[in-house]
Amino acid sequence: MQSSLIGKVLKARQYAQEPKRIEIENLSLQFRGENGDHTVTYSDRAWHCTCHFFAGWGFCCHTMALERLLGVMVPVKSDYPESLQGAEVLIQTP
Ligand SMILES: [Zn+2]
Numbered sequence: 001m002q003s004s005l006i007g008k009v010l011k012a013r014q015y016a017q018e019p020k021r022i023e024i025e026n027l028s029l030q031f032r033g034e035n036g037d038h039t040v041t042y043s044d045r046a047w048h049c050t051c052h053f054f055a056g057w058g059f060c061c062h063t064m065a066l067e068r069l070l071g072v073m074v075p076v077k078s079d080y081p082e083s084l085q086g087a088e089v090l091i092q093t094p
Helices: 003-016 052-057 061-073 082-092
Strands: 027-033 036-043 046-049
Touching: 027 061, 036 061, 046 052, 046 061, 052 061
Parallel strands: none
Antiparallel strands: 027 036, 036 046
């Protein structure tokens, strides 16, 4: 095997451990939710989802799940209402 290929594989493994090197600028995907499929996009540092909840609140379980999955690769997090932050605390309380 060529040593240059081994170097590329090693570099890929290193990069995969360093997600902060990646900043997602545009993203479009289909999210298979429990109640149906939704198109979720991320562009201009903002999320959009075709689900009904997003239309009223500006965030939803789909966008929140993606923020958790993508972590530091999504530079700007959604601004959540205090009531949602309270829900997070309740969930974490045993
Ligand atoms: Zn949604």
